[in-house]
Amino acid sequence: MNPDTIRSMIEAGMPGARVAVQGDDGVHFEAQVISDDFKGKLPLARHRLVYATLGDKMGGEIHALALKTLTQEEAAAAGR
Template sequence: MPMAAEEIETLIRAELPDAEVTITDLAGDGDHYSAHVVSARFAGMTRVKQHQAVYAALGGRMGGVLHALQLTTAAPKE
């Protein structure tokens, strides 16, 4: 069963409440998404650590319920 974009956003915001989250369904099938996440919590973190924080927020759903996620992350510009 595909995962809804709203559920992805809710999970990310639960872990990163300050985040600006934009989710795009890339294929229209509810299985292939793009997520752009901007959070002050990412300041000073490597890109790998930023992505790990988002994957942790998804609670192990990657590769299962959530098939594919193209992820871009950033700290807010000052």
């Protein structure tokens, strides 16, 4: 697994999301996902939305995925 594949999977499952993924060892990754799909959702619900785009890859090919999930408004306020 590589960061570009994970980014593509998240973008396919969350159209309009801005996604950046990093990870050098092929099993541990970090992702920042910016999407208005997160509006009104708590962090756990936001993470579940992202995990759903990855299906059975989570816990298998993707051993760990650290997530930072933001709405467009939150990202703008943070200067991202």
